[in-house]
């Protein structure tokens with residue numbers, strides 16, 4: 001038998017159960033579709049075919065899948081029809097194992113999510129997306145390397161988080177779109193119709209009880225089904241490669257690729273926390289309190305979603321599933337090769353300025369000179385980066401106040417506006433540095449290793 | 456008289472529960488006012504505020520998970536010894552031989568789940584605009600709770616003392632070394648010096664404070680154990696109490712005006 005089999009008995013069985021669950025889900029969906037979706041005018045020459053017909057075929061196929069998998073007595077890959085095709089794996093890996101494409105793809109998805117919100121929050125498209133993502137997960141389980149990374153016990157909750165985040169984002173947009181439509185038609189929002197008082201006992205306490213029972217059951221089942229990870233005893237001499245922080249901090253660890261630890265590990269996290277706390281005090285928009293909506297508070301929602309989805313959740317996915325040995329990026333179907341080489345030849349802004357533009361060597365602080373003279377030399381060396389950074393933080397806010405944020409500035413007042421502008425600039429600092437890195441191979445804008453001060 | 460009635464009419468029962476059974480409208484209100492646990496809630500709420508599609512129940516789920524973590528955590532504390540000699544073996548024994556060793560699984564998965572639900576709770580509070588006046592301050596308390604939840608999870612990560620644990624904590628705490636001014640590899644640490652001698656060294660910087668040593672070791676285990684089992688839970692409990700109190704005082708779950 002192969003050392004790294006794509007298929008094992010366990011995998012085939014597990015997939016059987018997955019298909020069985022999907023069969024059950026889609027059975028219910030077919031019934032729903034039959035009742036509600038109506039029929040096709042004409043399809044393949046048949047007139048008045050119920051739309052549920054398509055779902056019925058799909059559901060039947062799932063049942064056959066489930067039966068075949070659950071009764072298959074061999075794990076021989078060749079006997080097995082549903083392996084993921086190589087070209088699919090290659091194209092997925094091509095897309096995600098590269099920071100530029102990965103980030104671009106997540107931005108494209110984000111924009112599509114906003115623009116197509118009316119479409120994908122309808123039940124049928126949402127159901128199709130759910131099915132596709134489950135099939136993707138299921139088919140991918142037939143790949144050894146995918147299982148190694150996604151099947152790690154500590155990574156299982158992340159898969160759960162992705163589905164939950166997707167679901168709740170869907171739920172938000174669905175209700176927001178509905179309320180936006182109501183507002184446009186001059187009707188009160190949905191929440192307004194539910195404003196009569198009800199007794200907490202029984203209406204709320206029973207919901208809570210049911211929630212608690214279900215959660216307890218879930219945790220027990222989860223605990224029985226999946227063992228908590230325990231690796232070898234800790235040893236301070238055997239450094240694992242890669243060494244990863246706990247998964248919820250992988251967004252921060254990802255920032256380390258672009259910023260030094262003092263920025264990525266201290267300053268930016270503190271700004272994230274402070275920025276979250278500041279939200280209620282800088283959002284002066286009085287609309288959109290106590291109900292779901294999108295149109296009434298577009299700017300706030302888009303900014304927050306941008307911070308949460310592409311800059312936090314997508315970075316966690318990247319850090320968990322895609323970063324491998326030496327913090328290189330690997331496709332989810334790719335073997336984690338410790339010797340994979342990635343050429344890094346990034347340059348500092350000061351290198352570029354002195355070597356390329358001025359055509360001379362960098363000013364070098366003279367170790368025997370006075371502290372003041374040394375400081376002077378260092379500042380001269382880095383003057384361009386320092387000026388640019390200061391301009392970014394000091395010149396841009398007023399500039400934005402008289403241009404794009406004119407309205408905001410007038411309505412917010414000076415202090416609120418400055419806080420908002422700076423928070424936005426810090427939030428943009430990460431994508432900005434990413435782009436600079438990819439396009440110009442820029443390492444540091446200001447590089448003062450003498451003071452551990454690199455930006 | 457049925458057995459149920461007999462029990463409910465007994466002196467013992469009545470001494471415990473200060474209210475009659477909540478069968479009718481009046482007593483359903485009374486029970487909310489006179490029961491210690493239930494009086495967290497008001498007597499009545501607006502229907503929209505308790506709909507699952509509105510609150511997603513995520514605050515409640517987070518709170519419930521916090522309780523689960525407290526319960527399973529206390530049980531684990533009876534078993535686990537936070538020393539280099541025993542930490543790893545105790546956890547391995549929980550996996551292999553101990554009755555109710557599944558408490559560790561529940562505790563770990565519950566912790567992951569709590570991180571996720573606290574994010575989702577914040578997500579919904581943001582999306583319903585519930586941080587707007589008069590609830591600004593409760594949002595701030597919420598952010599503190601979010602940070603503390605992450606720290607709870609982070610400090611707990613070290614306790615199994617396996618490779619996963621010590622290296623995750625090493626990677627995480629290395630950041631403190633680069634703390635501006637207070638870390639011995641952070642910008643500006645040279646500013647703090649007496650007569651040319653640095654005050655901030657690898658034995659006195661922010662990372663040392665966190666780890667209790669220059670590297671993740673015995674002192675760190677002790678420090679993280681106390682943070683994880685005592686210090687942070689106490690603060691979180693206090694903040695949750697304030698959080699709930701403010702939900703009530705700020706006018707209950709937010710609703711359209």
Ligand code: HEM
Pocket residue numbers: 510512513514515517518521573576577580583585586590593594595596597598600601604695698702707708709
């Ligand atoms: C340990 C963590 C937390 C617990 C146990 C908790 C619990 C709760 C509960 C039970 C509610 C009642 C409504 C609901 O369930 O949605 C609530 C409301 C609220 N929470 Fe939290 N929460 C936590 C963290 C947070 C965080 C991280 C934030 C925001 C950053 C936050 C902000 C709020 C606000 C503003 C409300 C009022 C919402 C409204 O009136 O609609 N909480 N919290």
